[in-house]
Amino acid sequence: MAESIRIAVLYGGPSGEREVSLLSAAAVLDALRSSGMEALGIDIEPARLQQQLQDERVRIAFNVCHGAIGEDGLLQAVLETLAIPYTGSGVLSSALAMDKWRSKQIWKAAGLPVTEGMLMRQHDPRPDLAANFTWPLYIKPNHGGSSLGVSRVNGPEELEKAITDAFALEDEILCEAAVIGHEATVGIVDGKALPPIVIETPHAFYDYDAKYLAEDTRYLLPSGLGAGKDAELQALALRAFAELGGRDWGRVDFMISASGKIHLLEINSVPGMTSHSLVPMAAKAVGMDFPELCKTILRTAQRRVNHG
Numbered sequence: 001m002a003e004s005i006r007i008a009v010l011y012g013g014p015s016g017e018r019e020v021s022l023l024s025a026a027a028v029l030d031a032l033r034s035s036g037m038e039a040l041g042i043d044i045e046p047a048r049l050q051q052q053l054q055d056e057r058v059r060i061a062f063n064v065c066h067g068a069i070g071e072d073g074l075l076q077a078v079l080e081t082l083a084i085p086y087t088g089s090g091v092l093s094s095a096l097a098m099d100k101w102r103s104k105q106i107w108k109a110a111g112l113p114v115t116e117g118m119l120m121r122q123h124d125p126r127p128d129l130a131a132n133f134t135w136p137l138y139i140k141p142n143h144g145g146s147s148l149g150v151s152r153v154n155g156p157e158e159l160e161k162a163i164t165d166a167f168a169l170e171d172e173i174l175c176e177a178a179v180i181g182h183e184a185t186v187g188i189v190d191g192k193a194l195p196p197i198v199i200e201t202p203h204a205f206y207d208y209d210a211k212y213l214a215e216d217t218r219y220l221l222p223s224g225l226g227a228g229k230d231a232e233l234q235a236l237a238l239r240a241f242a243e244l245g246g247r248d249w250g251r252v253d254f255m256i257s258a259s260g261k262i263h264l265l266e267i268n269s270v271p272g273m274t275s276h277s278l279v280p281m282a283a284k285a286v287g288m289d290f291p292e293l294c295k296t297i298l299r300t301a302q303r304r305v306n307h308g
Contacts, residue, residue, distance in 0.1 A: 006059040007032060007298070010075065010086075012043035015067030016148045016169075024064040024273035031294040032062070044069065049078050060301055061086035062294070064273055071270045072098040072143065085304040087297050089269045093245035097267040098143050100174055103244055107264055110243050112236065115176050115255065115263045120163070122171040129175055130156060139163055142172040152178070179255035179263050184223060186237035187271065187279035189249045189293065190300055193234035194282035198223040219278070221285050225256070233262065240264055248300040251279055 009032070011025030012018055025041050032039040039062070042052055046069050053061075061079055063086050069075050073095035079086045089097065096103050104114045118127060119142065129137065139162040140150040149169040151162035166173040187194040198220040223230055237252035244267060251271040255263045271279045273294075283293045 007037055007039040007062060008053070008056060008058040008060070009039055009041045009062045009064060010044055010070065011041060011064050013065045013067065013069040013075075014046065015069060017067035020272055020274060021064055021066045021070070024066065024277070027273050027290065028062060028064055028294050031291040032298070035291050035295055044075065046074070049075070050082065053078070053082055053084060058082075058084055060084065060298070060305060062298055062301070063088050063270055066270055066272065068143070071268075085301045087301045088248050089244075089246045089250065093247070094269050096244045097246065097250070097269040100140070100266050101142050101172070103267065104264070106243055107240060110239075112240055112243065113261065113263050115179055115265060117174050117176040120173050120175060122167055127175075129159065133175065133177055136178045138174075138176040138178055139166050140174050140176065141166050141169045142174050143170055179257050181258045182225070182256040184225070184233060184254045184256055185251055185278050186233050186254070187249070187251050187282045188237060188241055188246070189279070189283060189288075190296055191238075193237050194279070195221060195285050196223045196225065196230050196233045197221045197278055197282055198225065199278075217276075219281060221281060229256075229260065236262060236264070241267060249279070249297050 009025050009029050011021045013021065029039055029041050040056060042056065044065055045052060061084055063070060063075060065071070065075055071094060073091040076086065076091045076094050080091060096106065101117065101119045104117060107114050118132060120127065136152055136154045138150060138152055141148070149166045151165060153159050153162045163173065183199045184196050185199065186196045200218040200220065202216055233254060240252050241250055246267065246269065251268040253265040253268070255265055257263070271277065273280060280290050280293055288296065
């Protein structure tokens with residue numbers, strides 16, 4: 001049976017985003033199979049990932065492993081070693097997209113607008129954040145996604161707990177100036193920017209619960225920002241994606257201030273593919289249903305099957 005299987009949907013892994021990855025994989029597998037493709041799922045085990053891929057004679061990989069391993073270049077490096085084409089960005093661009101601080105340095109050097117921030121390391125002297133930022137501000141792990149470990153800090157009394165919570169997840173954390181306004185996101189699929197989505201939540205910010213569990217998060221599509229601002233967001237998304245060497249598909253997140261100024265937040269190189277997910281929502285708005293979206297993403301990798 002393994003001989004005939006060519007497509008593997010890679011998911012799971014050990015990160016805090018594992019549960020979301022399981023949902024993404026179930027949806028993608030169902031979509032590929034409903035399109036007549038023979039696909040299997042592989043719940044990746046980092047210590048034996050190479051063996052897993054070889055045992056199943058994987059010819060092409062559809063990656064929906066979110067977070068560490070799947071999104072930081074490690075999974076991509078294993079696939080490169082085995083010469084297995086895969087969906088999404090390559091090793092370097094995946095690693096950069098996962099690193100919020102270093103991706104912002106590249107964008108700043110390219111003249112793109114980013115939120116003001118400061119990197120903090122676990123064992124370095126603590127900077128005086130109150131002297132550099134006004135309240136509110138955000139404390140977040142420098143890597144990772146799904147808003148895990150992120151805190152909105154409204155005053156000095158909340159700062160220490162936020163820093164402790166973020167450092168509990170990793171040794172590098174980011175302090176970021178809050179932009180009061182709209183949160184927006186732009187999906188990219190096969191070189192094209194999808195319509196922007198504006199996200200509204202009654203939560204303090206768009207946290208894990210608001211992303212995956214809450215039923216009161218609002219997704220505005222059309223965005224309500226106007227055609228000019230939509231086009232500006234799409235152009236900036238494509239440029240930010242290209243600056244990090246992104247390919248195939250991804251999602252670029254923004255904050256837009258009350259005055260209309262756009263700030264780049266981060267890139268998701270393996271966005272969610274669940275019922276709450278934003279890329280499928282935006283694709284649907286331009287007439288691309290979920291199975292077609294999955295086939296389009298898969299085709300980007302299929303082009304590399306015979307071309308290295």
